[in-house]
Amino acid sequence: MPEPFWHPNRIWYQAKHPLSVLLLPLSWLFCTLVKLRRFLYQKAYLRSHQAAVPIIVVGNLTVGGGGKTPMVVWLTQQLQKQGYTPGIISRGYSGQSQTWPQTVSASSDPHLVGDEPVLMAQRTNCPLVVGPNRPVAVSYLLASYPCDILISDDGLQHYPLRRDIEILMLNGHRRYGNQRCLPAGPLREPMQRISQVNFIVVGETNNKTAHAGEWSAQRLLGDAHALLNGQKTCQLSDFSGKTVHAVAGIAQPQDFFTCLSAAGIQLITHAFPDHYQYQKADLDFADDFPILMTEKDAVKCQTFASAAFWFVPLEIRLPDHFIKTVLASLHNPRNSRHG
Template sequence: MAISKSQQFFESLWYRKTVWWLWVFWPFHLLLKLIVWLRRSFYRIGIFKSTKLKTPVIVIGNISVGGTGKTPLAIYLIELLTSQGYKPGLISRGYGGHSEHYPLSLTQSTSASESGDEPFLIYRRTKTPVVVDPVRARGAKELEAMGCDIIICDDGLQHYALQRDIEIVVVDGNRQLGNGWLMPFGPLREPKSRLKQADHIIVNGQDMVLEPDPIQAINHHQDAIKEPITAVAAIGNPERFFKTLDGLGYQFKRQSFPDHYQFLKQDFESFSGSILMTEKDAVKCLSFADERFYFLPVSAKLSKPFLQSLMEQIKAITHES
């Protein structure tokens, strides 16, 4: 979900000691809590339609606004399931993308502006079937028709119109759940109690570690990045990217953009030296990136207890189906 400058401002308050004037939004916290409860109840008793697929569905999501590491986790799970003999596919809403036709099945000719940056990145990294559709149940059925025997629903925790067999919630290990309140009083989409209903909770930085891979050029073959460097991030938590670069010993200027920002060539005209981006941002710059542009890929590493528990659950549900 793309965030505005106003939301960026609120996020700077949500993840520190609550300032007094934020209490003005306490009634909205209560209102959202009621709406969330009613919505889930309506799905539970059948007032709102919810689709159950024949194919097992794994949902990856979070209960807070902003990035927590869902995309690297989705890539890891796809590669893991493929190595175990499964034929996984991924369904995504495709935030930031715009297509005239849905469901949109990604191909080599699909652009990030059509699909959204995260589905494009996942397809580019895994080469597994990826479908984008605002109606996730419809898109998931498309993956079934393509022969997928297990479906991963990216950022679908609150999308109750598609039933799920396994829920994985990702929590940022540094920011945690902020002040613990619902929007706009805090960063949460659902109450903290929602975590008790998930099958697995992954804390990014503890149960999952994002390890940086070698820096790569976007559209050229010069491997060594040169200073001065401007680090660019249009992700939910840009500080995670900047801290990673700090840890690698790079000296750089910071430049943040709103999450899912659609870059244009002119956005970089005033930058001197090399431009270093996240991989998610890099895929949106393929059409105009020159010799200044580089990106830092990351790979998720999961704890053994989580992997063992998850694979046992997957084997159980795939055997049942």
């Protein structure tokens, strides 16, 4: 079904959309306010917290998914291989807990702490703390665990917390849309901001979409895992030519559907809002077709899973020397901390 005329995907990513033009005055106001806010933090008119250990921020310039969660998982695993003891802090978006900060484990309730933190805890097995106040979350984590480096998930615009390295994630197909700030476009900050980050990592890319100065991250779907028994796996090719229900409650569900279609799978697609809290009835399709979902959706469906439920993890692959380049930049004395 085509997206309606007023859908953000059309307003932000369609050239010269009339609603985007009408929203330009609000966009200019928003742009002015975010630039003023960053200036106040840079000049120390507003206080920012400097942690006792280095902090790597992974974030977006645009609204919506850009591959932050797979990048945080990959970066954490690479740091562990390099001998570091990393920790992760996150906002815990969609979490309904009344008490913050919260430590997240692989068995935490995603309804309380958010779906992405639970997924990251399951994939990395490293200390992870969520909370709306990131400086408080950092202090809480460092007081509880002997971490020597922290990763701030989706923290690019959270200037109360100082950072050493900024990694900007970008969707290789959508890129920056119409390059306008909210609400006329998808940008959280003006385009000038991209010149101030350390690394730009472009997901879903090939040699034609990764621009000069950007790192290309290949996005890959792993084997399917049975939700009732995560040790039971099968290759996606086993579903080739078969009809399945494809479920995705992520920022860009079509990306997941496209990857499954490329594997030759016949899809009945079900797109849900990002961070959707599933109920059993949502996935009761009254037939015997398998149900393939993202790993992020799976953490919220474990309590009512059936034998038909499978999740497909999304992974990224970066050049081997990327992590070495990040660490070299981290230890370069000329690389001053970002405000």
